[in-house]
Amino acid sequence: MTDFGEFVRGDRVRANTPQEINEAIDSETAATVRFYAGKTDYEISKRIKELDHEWDIERYIEANAAIFSFIGAVLGLKRSRKWFILPILVAIFLLQHAVQGWCPPVSVFRRLFIRTRKEIELEKYSLKALRGDFDRVPSQESEIDRAREAINGSRSI
Numbered sequence: 726m727t728d729f730g731e732f733v734r735g736d737r738v739r740a741n742t743p744q745e746i747n748e749a750i751d752s753e754t755a756a757t758v759r760f761y762a763g764k765t766d767y768e769i770s771k772r773i774k775e776l777d778h779e780w781d782i783e784r785y786i787e788a789n790a791a792i793f794s795f796i797g798a799v800l801g802l803k804r805s806r807k808w809f810i811l812p813i814l815v816a817i818f819l820l821q822h823a824v825q826g827w828c829p830p831v832s833v834f835r836r837l838f839i840r841t842r843k844e845i846e847l848e849k850y851s852l853k854a855l856r857g858d859f860d861r862v863p864s865q866e867s868e869i870d871r872a873r874e875a876i877n878g879s880r881s882i
Contacts, residue, residue, distance in 0.1 A: 736843045737826020738782055742835045750838055758851045769856045776849045781842040785834050786822060790815045 739747055761769050780788075797811025818828040853859065 736841050738831060738835070738841045739844075741825065741827035741831065746835050750835075750840060750844060753838065754840075754844065754848045754851075757848060758855070761852055762855055766856050769852050773849055773852050773856075776845055776852075779840070779845050781845055782831065782834050782839045783842065785839050786819070786828070786830055789830050789834075790819050 761772055794812040794815045797808050800808035818830065822828040
């Protein structure tokens with residue numbers, strides 16, 4: 726399966742990314758999951774830890790904005806006031822991203838296969854399923870019973 730669009734519906738970055746880039750990212754994710762299908766639980770756990778530390782596109786955008794704002798401010802103070810336009814542009818791009826889910830740096834980062842948090846989480850949960858984490862999930866009825874017991878127990882306190 727290479728079409729993860731159904732699983733990451735509502736992702737504004739994906740909605741504003743060309744379909745071929747989304748498909749390439751999905752294909753890479755699917756290939757990674759297939760690769761780990763034959764690996765040990767230890768190797769899968771190691772990959773899940775890597776995914777916990779993987780930067781998503783939001784983090785790249787924030788870091789990019791901070792770097793370019795700082796550079797623009799320093800150059801504006803040291804060289805020419807014209808450089809103050811850079812932090813202003815960065816602020817406009819951040820606002821545009823907050824409102825629309827897209828700004829010019831998003832296109833660059835997506836072409837570099839920088840994933841959204843939802844895309845990273847999809848791979849992570851696929852690996853957890855491979856590892857068998859969800860085989861031990863109790864039924865909903867037992868969860869409801871546990872919740873009722875917790876509520877009744879808390880009332881007696």
